[in-house]
Amino acid sequence: MPLANTATSVPVVVDEGKCIADKGCTVCVDVCPLDVLRISDLTGKAYMKYDECWYCMPCEADCPTGAVTVNIPYLLK
Amino acid sequence: MDDIRSGLSEVECDVLVIGGGTAGPMAAYKARKKNPEATVILLEKANVKRSGAISMGMDGLNNAVIPGHSTPEQYTKEITIANDGICDQAAVYKYAQNCYSIIQELDQFGIRFQKDETGEYDVKKVHHMGTYVLPMPNGDTVKKALYRQLRRMRVLISNRFMATRLLTGKRGRAAGAIAVNTRSGEFLVIRAKAVIMCMGAAGRLGLPTSGYLFGTYENAANSGEGYAMAYHAGAKLANLECFQINPLIKDYNGPACAYVAGPFGGYTANSRNERFIECDYWSGQMMQEFYNELMSGKGPVFLKLNHLHEDTANHIEQILHTVERPTRGRFHDGRGTKYARDMIEMHISEIGFCSGHSASGVYVDEFARTTIPGLYAAGDMASVPHNYMLGAFTNGAVAGEDAIDFAAEVDFDDYDGEAIAVERERVLAPTRREDGIPPNQIEYKIRRLVNDYLQPPKVTKKYEICQARLAEVREDMENAMVARDAHELMRAAEVASILDCADMAAFASLFRQESRWGLYHWRVDHPERDDEAWNCHVLLSKMDGAMSCEKRAVQPYIIPIADDEKDAYYNQRVRAQA
Ligand SMILES: Cc1cc2nc3c(=O)[nH]c(=O)nc-3n(C[C@H](O)[C@H](O)[C@H](O)COP(=O)(O)OP(=O)(O)OC[C@H]3O[C@@H](n4cnc5c(N)ncnc54)[C@H](O)[C@@H]3O)c2cc1C
Ligand code: SF4
Ligand code: SF4
Numbered sequence: 001m002p003l004a005n006t007a008t009s010v011p012v013v014v015d016e017g018k019c020i021a022d023k024g025c026t027v028c029v030d031v032c033p034l035d036v037l038r039i040s041d042l043t044g045k046a047y048m049k050y051d052e053c054w055y056c057m058p059c060e061a062d063c064p065t066g067a068v069t070v071n072i073p074y075l076l077k
Numbered sequence: 078m079d080d081i082r083s084g085l086s087e088v089e090c091d092v093l094v095i096g097g098g099t100a101g102p103m104a105a106y107k108a109r110k111k112n113p114e115a116t117v118i119l120l121e122k123a124n125v126k127r128s129g130a131i132s133m134g135m136d137g138l139n140n141a142v143i144p145g146h147s148t149p150e151q152y153t154k155e156i157t158i159a160n161d162g163i164c165d166q167a168a169v170y171k172y173a174q175n176c177y178s179i180i181q182e183l184d185q186f187g188i189r190f191q192k193d194e195t196g197e198y199d200v201k202k203v204h205h206m207g208t209y210v211l212p213m214p215n216g217d218t219v220k221k222a223l224y225r226q227l228r229r230m231r232v233l234i235s236n237r238f239m240a241t242r243l244l245t246g247k248r249g250r251a252a253g254a255i256a257v258n259t260r261s262g263e264f265l266v267i268r269a270k271a272v273i274m275c276m277g278a279a280g281r282l283g284l285p286t287s288g289y290l291f292g293t294y295e296n297a298a299n300s301g302e303g304y305a306m307a308y309h310a311g312a313k314l315a316n317l318e319c320f321q322i323n324p325l326i327k328d329y330n331g332p333a334c335a336y337v338a339g340p341f342g343g344y345t346a347n348s349r350n351e352r353f354i355e356c357d358y359w360s361g362q363m364m365q366e367f368y369n370e371l372m373s374g375k376g377p378v379f380l381k382l383n384h385l386h387e388d389t390a391n392h393i394e395q396i397l398h399t400v401e402r403p404t405r406g407r408f409h410d411g412r413g414t415k416y417a418r419d420m421i422e423m424h425i426s427e428i429g430f431c432s433g434h435s436a437s438g439v440y441v442d443e444f445a446r447t448t449i450p451g452l453y454a455a456g457d458m459a460s461v462p463h464n465y466m467l468g469a470f471t472n473g474a475v476a477g478e479d480a481i482d483f484a485a486e487v488d489f490d491d492y493d494g495e496a497i498a499v500e501r502e503r504v505l506a507p508t509r510r511e512d513g514i515p516p517n518q519i520e521y522k523i524r525r526l527v528n529d530y531l532q533p534p535k536v537t538k539k540y541e542i543c544q545a546r547l548a549e550v551r552e553d554m555e556n557a558m559v560a561r562d563a564h565e566l567m568r569a570a571e572v573a574s575i576l577d578c579a580d581m582a583a584f585a586s587l588f589r590q591e592s593r594w595g596l597y598h599w600r601v602d603h604p605e606r607d608d609e610a611w612n613c614h615v616l617l618s619k620m621d622g623a624m625s626c627e628k629r630a631v632q633p634y635i636i637p638i639a640d641d642e643k644d645a646y647y648n649q650r651v652r653a654q655a
Contacts (some may be wrong), residue, residue, distance in 0.1 A: 033296055076292050
């Protein structure tokens with residue numbers, strides 16, 4: 001069966017102005033238990049790549065610049 | 078990152094610990110501490126710094142047996158009764174005797190436990206009978222404190238490796254494990270003289286009512302590999318029909334924490350503001366009353382704090398919104414809920430396997446030994462009932478110390494090299510396809526079937542239908558599942574564990590032809606508890622390639638239970654109600 005691209009809104013937001021991934025930071029990507037964050041090749045900033053979030057918050061708590069905000073996933077909000 | 082590379086490396090160690098959440102770090106630490114010459118590898122699917130149920134810390138110990146507040150004998154009795162008599166007491170009793178020294182050790186690691194004005198531990202009563210709940214004022218630092226000790230003890234840590242199968246040796250012992258890197262798809266074979274499994278609960282078994290696959294009660298990284306790997310290796314698993322079902326904040330699906338709120342005067346109420354259960358401690362019997370109320374005209378069920386002084390309610394809010402599941406506060410803010418003013422709507426969780434809260438786990442004795450020599454299990458995935466966090470720490474320590482001694486006595490057991498090629502092919506199969514069904518759809522379907530058919534009340538015919546449907550899904554999984562990158566490959570491997578767990582849940586439940594543990598094993602067509610035939614464990618294992626169940630007698634009690642005590646947990650309903 002062929003695959004489609006279905007849109008989904010993700011709960012974690014990164015403030016690109018504050019994110020210093022372009023200076024080598026990968027903290028949020030490193031700590032996430034579900035491994036759903038990545039650094040974008042395009043922007044050089046962190047973002048949520050997979051919509052598989054336990055809304056647990058290590059990414060936000062450990063970010064050195066306060067760039068990450070964890071929201072409640074839409075389906076359970 | 079995420080591109081699939083082919084690769085296979087092999088390493089050796091004395092003791093391999095799989096899962097670096099709660100029990101795992103303690104097991105690895107204790108093993109190295111006891112034998113500093115030995116090599117100990119801690120393998121973790123996520124990152125040990127922030128993995129497992131306690132990734133953001135915990136607000137307290139749920140089962141601390143502290144001299145002056147309770148005794149190991151009392152605790153063992155209470156857990157035997159809470160678990161409806163099906164309890165090998167030796168492991169519970171040993172836990173109860175050892176856990177105080179683990180508390181003292183955690184204290185030395187820098188984790189604080191609440192004390193009163195006189196300097197005594199400030200233990201609270203939440204259980205039906207005894208007093209065991211101890212708050213942790215800096216509970217948010219638990220993971221950091223553990224990590225420091227792992228570094229100090231020079232435990233070798235391998236993050237982002239997901240174990241998929243155990244290796245067993247030609248002499249029938251544990252011989253290591255096979256793991257796949259979750260960001261590259263490369264394989265790692267770890268040869269070991271002893272293996273300790275600490276992979277947590279099977280948390281992605283039922284589907285949360287929100288429908289969000291990752292909105293589980295358990296840390297969603299715990300997809301049940303521990304149970305599946307033990308099964309495929311030939312170990313026995315105990316009482317899988319004793320499901321985990323917990324009372325949670327509706328939709329948010331995290332604990333409402335009556336354990337925290339209870340000692341301050343908060344309680345579970347129905348929509349008429351009435352208390353209907355005397356004790357908020359989680360047990361199957363309590364969950365049955367919760368379920369009955371939920372389904373009755375007096376439902377739904379709420380956590381009630383709005384009768385308390387505003388400062389008290391705000392204080393509880395402050396505790397609950399900083400540790401354990403700190404997004405709780407955001408969830409309530411989003412809906413404009415204030416604890417001081419509003420009741421908090423609750424619901425029951427999806428089903429799972431977890432001895433941490435109920436009793437479903439890989440069968441172990443009081444040394445954390447499974448039925449395979451050299452293979453250990455501790456924490457939520459081992460069969461010691463109502464274990465919680467302190468049980469994971471304490472039994473993790475027991476496993477680490479026993480395994481390191483075992484490893485000193487034996488040489489590596491040889492495994493069949495063919496097993497590795499077979500496993501690699503099994504795991505990589507979804508990457509060999511151009512298109513097909515993605516793991517998330519197969520997972521959704523399995524978990525939706527689990528909700529429709531396996532969630533209690535358990536009905537025989539529905540279970541049989543479910544087994545047939547799950548067999549169809551297995552065909553799809555084996556022949557059509559597709560993974561496009563290493564991340565999806567991890568999810569695909571997880572789906573296989575989830576399906577194995579669903580099959581085991583169905584099989585074990587059908588075998589036990591009685592009702593027991595309240596809601597956890599409520600079989601509508603066998604509604605009575607039948608002590609004559611079923612006052613025993615049910616052990617599930619793989620025999621000649623197929624699933625099989627057997628009865629195993631409960632070990633003679635060390636702490637006797639009087640006849641008039643044994644049903645204490647069935648008398649939870651507040652009587653004065655009309
Ligand atoms: C929301 C919540 C609240 C709780 N509140 C309390 C409380 O207040 N007090 C209390 O005493 N107890 C509480 N508990 C229970 C307690 O936290 C658990 O019983 C305990 O932490 C379990 O420890 P564990 O080591 O078995 O599992 P975990 O700590 O969950 O660790 C399992 C680890 O295994 C890893 N893993 C899984 N699969 C694989 C694989 N295939 N390969 C490699 N690694 C793998 C996971 O990433 C994880 O790190 C709570 C649990 C939850 C979920
Ligand atoms: S931790 Fe913060 S600064 Fe670092 S990569 Fe993530 S968002 Fe950027
Ligand atoms: S909230 Fe948890 S699961 Fe979600 S991105 Fe952050 S660390 Fe990962």
